Amino acid sequence: MASTPSLTVFYDGACPLCQREIGLLRRLDGRRGRINFEDVSQPDAAPSCSIEREVLMARFHSRLPSGEIVSGARAFTEAWSRIPYFIWLRPIGRFAPTRGALNLIYREFLKIRPGLQRLAARTDSRP
Incomplete structure (x- = not known):
């Protein structure tokens, strides 16, 4: 039985890279249901948060159980840390110096x- 999702990931379902990563996260999460995936790629999509669809598609965003929306490196580490063997990623994404370095890398990735x-x-x- 799946638990209540602890995290919502907003993703661009039209992006082949995003499809691959979300597919892997889905497979690794399996039936645990720790992550809710929300595809915001369709023009008529109505995201379940107050952030505009175009902003959600331009950068990786997640909604924490508290309702806080995080993006970039923190969003990735929060998503991946919901997978049992990757829980160790959460402190890395929350620690300001490593999060800053990961965000620099992510900004460069967004360019390519x-x-x-x-x-x-x-x-x-x-x-």
Whole structure:
């Protein structure tokens, strides 16, 4: 029996990279139900938070059980730490110096994300 989701992840379901990561998180979470996944990619999507859809799609966001919305490195580490073998990631994402370093890396990743998305889409469309 699945527990009440402790975290909501907002993701771009039209992004091949996002699809892969969310697919992996879903498989690893299995039937535990610790993560609720909300696809905000459709133009008529009505996210269950006050952040605009375009903002949610541009950067990784999660809603904590407290209702706080986090983004970037903290959102990733909160999501991954819900998976049993990755619980050790939570303190890394909450510790300001490591979170800052991870956010710098994430900002650089966001610059190359469009190219990686195109590459992933081409790879996915091959027979």
